[in-house]
Amino acid sequence: MLTRTTTVGTGNPADVAAPSGTGRRATHRLSAPGTDDSVAVAIRDLNAYYGSFHAVGDVAFDVPKNEITALIGPSGCGKSTVLRCINRMNDLVPGARIEGTIQYRGQNLNARKVDAVEVRRRIGMVFQKPNPFPKSIYENVVWGAKINGIKGNYDELVERCLRQAALWDEVKDKLKESGLALSGGQQQRLCIARAIATNPDVILMDEPASALDPISTLKIEELMRELERQYTIVIVTHNMQQAARVSDQTVFFSLGEKRMGVLVEASPTRELFTNPRDQRTEDYITGRFG
Amino acid sequence: MSVEATIGGTSVVAAEPASNLRGREVRARIMSVVLFLGTIVALVALGVLLWTVIARGWDWIRPGLFTDPPSRRPENSGVGPAILGTFYVILLTAAFAFPVGILGAIYLEEYAPQNWWTRLLRINISNLAGVPSIVYGLLGLGIFVEFFGFGRSLIAGGLALGLLILPIVIIASQEALRAVPPSLREAGYGLGATKWQVTRSHVLPAAMPGILTGTILALSTGIGETAPLLVTGAASFLTSNPDSIFDRYSVLPVLIYGWSSRPQAEFQELAAAAIMIMLAVLLVLNLTAIVLRRRVSRRLRW
Structure with missing residues (x-):
C-alpha cells in the first residue's frame, strides 16, 4: 500500500467524491501486482497482437475489488481486446497473441499453463448483444452451474440469480419459456443472471447496454450498482455518461502510433472527468475528439 | 407530387x-x-x-404387388424383396453416413485449425461430392465385397451408398454448423465451458435441423441410386427376402432397371407400377424428414 502514490480506486467513497484540488499528478505509479488486497486483477505490460497487427501496447492498470471499472475510448482503441484478455476470450480468436501478465489471486492468468476454461468460470462475461441460449429461462441460468459441477438446489439457484439480476418478478411465472421470448433488456439481465450462477469473482461486461433502449439501459446500470457489492465489475462502454454514472474507476484508451491502442489514463472516475491528467483525455471527454 | x-x-x-x-x-x-x-x-x-x-x-397395382417376389409371369410378379431391400439398405446407409458425417463436420468446422491443409481437405470433400456414383460402386466392390469379404450383401451395398452420400452429409452439416451464430459459442465459453460442452449442448442442437435436412435429402438421392448397387451386386431378380445384413438383396431401382430392360410390354408396365411405389417411398421418407426436423427444432426455444 505504501508504494501507491495515487488512489486507483481504493473503494473509499471519499476518494471518489473529492475532486483532486492539488492539480494533476505527474506520475501514475502502480504497485507490484499481488501486493494489494484491494486489487482484484492487476494488469501489467499487456500487449495484444492480431497476426502482425499490434492492437494494444503496454497496458497496465489495477481493477479494484468490489468496484466498477469502466474502459472508455474511441472505436478501435483496444478496450474490448483488453477486456477479453482478462478471461482469455482472445484464445478463441485465430491469430491473436497476448503478452504480459494479468495477476489474479496470485496467479498470472495469461500464463500458458493456466486453463482458460477455469479462468472463465471465475471471471464471467456479459456480451454486447444479449445472447441467451435457445433454451428455457430456467435452463439458461442453470447450465453454467451444471457444466461446472456445481451441485445443490437448482430451483433456489435460479431464484437467487434471477433476483440478483432484478429479473425474478418479471419471469417467475414463465421459467419454462424460451429465454429468447424476453425483451432485449430482459435478455441482457438473464445473461447477467446466467453469469452470476457460476459464482464468479469478476464480471466482465462488453458494452452491455449498447443494444438496449434508455429504460433498459438504466435498469442495467442500477443492477451493476447492486452487483458491485458482491462482484468486481469491468465494463467497456462507448457511452461516457454511462461510465461517469456507474463506474468508480475509469480507464481511458486512445489510439497511438500505427493505430495501436494505448492506455492514456486510469483514475477515479470523478477525477478523470473533472480533472483529467492528460490532454488527450480532456479532448476526448469534452468532445473535441472521438 | x-x-x-x-x-x-x-x-x-x-x-x-x-x-x-x-x-x-x-x-x-x-x-x-x-x-x-x-x-x-x-x-x-x-x-x-x-x-x-x-x-x-x-x-x-394390386395388394400382392407389394409383398410378392418377382416372377417370370408378370401377373404374379411383385416388389416385396426389393422394398425390404431398399428399406434395409437405406437404414444401413444412414447408420453409417449420419454419425460419421456429423463427426467429420464437427471436426472440420469446430476443431480443425484454419490453415491451408484443412482448406485443401474441404475442397477435396466438395470434389468427392461430384464424383460419379459408379466410381463409389467400384470402390465398394473393391473394399466391401472383395477386401472385407462381405460378398454381394446388404452391408456392402449400404456402406457403398454411405460412402457416396458421406461428402454431401459432411458439407450439409458443415453449412449448418457454420450458420450457428458465434455469439452462442461465446456465451458458452464465457461460462467456463469446454469446447466439447459448447459443441454438444449448444452448437450441435442449434445445427441439428439443418443437419437432418441435408442428410435426409442425401438419403433421398441415395435411395434412387442404381449404379453403385448394381456394381456391388444388388440382384434384379431375387425371390427371397434378405434375412441378415450379409444376405443377397434386391432394391427397387435395380428391379425397375431390370424390368424395364425386358422386351415384354407387361414388364415395362410393371416397371411403371414399381416407379409409383418408389415415389411413394420417397414421399414417406421426405415426410419423415419434415416431422423429424419439426420435432428437433421445437426442442430449441428460438
Missing part, C-alpha cells in the same frame, strides 16, 4: 419521382411472369413424368 427531403441541411426536391415508375412496374410484372414460367417448366416436366408412369402402371 414532389417529395421534399432534407439532406445535410440542404432541402432537396426530387424532380418528378414518378417519371420512371411506369417502366419499373412493367419490368416487375414481366419478371413475375418469367419467374412463374420457370416454375411451370419444372412442374410440367414432373406432371408429364407422373402421368405417363401412372397411366402405364396403374392397372398393375
Whole structure:
C-alpha cells in the first residue's frame, strides 16, 4: 500500500467524491501486482497482437475489488481486446497473441499453463448483444452451474440469480419459456443472471447496454450498482455518461502510433472527468475528439 | 407530387419521382411472369413424368404387388424383396453416413485449425461430392465385397451408398454448423465451458435441423441410386427376402432397371407400377424428414 502514490480506486467513497484540488499528478505509479488486497486483477505490460497487427501496447492498470471499472475510448482503441484478455476470450480468436501478465489471486492468468476454461468460470462475461441460449429461462441460468459441477438446489439457484439480476418478478411465472421470448433488456439481465450462477469473482461486461433502449439501459446500470457489492465489475462502454454514472474507476484508451491502442489514463472516475491528467483525455471527454 | 427531403441541411426536391415508375412496374410484372414460367417448366416436366408412369402402371397395382417376389409371369410378379431391400439398405446407409458425417463436420468446422491443409481437405470433400456414383460402386466392390469379404450383401451395398452420400452429409452439416451464430459459442465459453460442452449442448442442437435436412435429402438421392448397387451386386431378380445384413438383396431401382430392360410390354408396365411405389417411398421418407426436423427444432426455444 505504501508504494501507491495515487488512489486507483481504493473503494473509499471519499476518494471518489473529492475532486483532486492539488492539480494533476505527474506520475501514475502502480504497485507490484499481488501486493494489494484491494486489487482484484492487476494488469501489467499487456500487449495484444492480431497476426502482425499490434492492437494494444503496454497496458497496465489495477481493477479494484468490489468496484466498477469502466474502459472508455474511441472505436478501435483496444478496450474490448483488453477486456477479453482478462478471461482469455482472445484464445478463441485465430491469430491473436497476448503478452504480459494479468495477476489474479496470485496467479498470472495469461500464463500458458493456466486453463482458460477455469479462468472463465471465475471471471464471467456479459456480451454486447444479449445472447441467451435457445433454451428455457430456467435452463439458461442453470447450465453454467451444471457444466461446472456445481451441485445443490437448482430451483433456489435460479431464484437467487434471477433476483440478483432484478429479473425474478418479471419471469417467475414463465421459467419454462424460451429465454429468447424476453425483451432485449430482459435478455441482457438473464445473461447477467446466467453469469452470476457460476459464482464468479469478476464480471466482465462488453458494452452491455449498447443494444438496449434508455429504460433498459438504466435498469442495467442500477443492477451493476447492486452487483458491485458482491462482484468486481469491468465494463467497456462507448457511452461516457454511462461510465461517469456507474463506474468508480475509469480507464481511458486512445489510439497511438500505427493505430495501436494505448492506455492514456486510469483514475477515479470523478477525477478523470473533472480533472483529467492528460490532454488527450480532456479532448476526448469534452468532445473535441472521438 | 414532389417529395421534399432534407439532406445535410440542404432541402432537396426530387424532380418528378414518378417519371420512371411506369417502366419499373412493367419490368416487375414481366419478371413475375418469367419467374412463374420457370416454375411451370419444372412442374410440367414432373406432371408429364407422373402421368405417363401412372397411366402405364396403374392397372398393375394390386395388394400382392407389394409383398410378392418377382416372377417370370408378370401377373404374379411383385416388389416385396426389393422394398425390404431398399428399406434395409437405406437404414444401413444412414447408420453409417449420419454419425460419421456429423463427426467429420464437427471436426472440420469446430476443431480443425484454419490453415491451408484443412482448406485443401474441404475442397477435396466438395470434389468427392461430384464424383460419379459408379466410381463409389467400384470402390465398394473393391473394399466391401472383395477386401472385407462381405460378398454381394446388404452391408456392402449400404456402406457403398454411405460412402457416396458421406461428402454431401459432411458439407450439409458443415453449412449448418457454420450458420450457428458465434455469439452462442461465446456465451458458452464465457461460462467456463469446454469446447466439447459448447459443441454438444449448444452448437450441435442449434445445427441439428439443418443437419437432418441435408442428410435426409442425401438419403433421398441415395435411395434412387442404381449404379453403385448394381456394381456391388444388388440382384434384379431375387425371390427371397434378405434375412441378415450379409444376405443377397434386391432394391427397387435395380428391379425397375431390370424390368424395364425386358422386351415384354407387361414388364415395362410393371416397371411403371414399381416407379409409383418408389415415389411413394420417397414421399414417406421426405415426410419423415419434415416431422423429424419439426420435432428437433421445437426442442430449441428460438
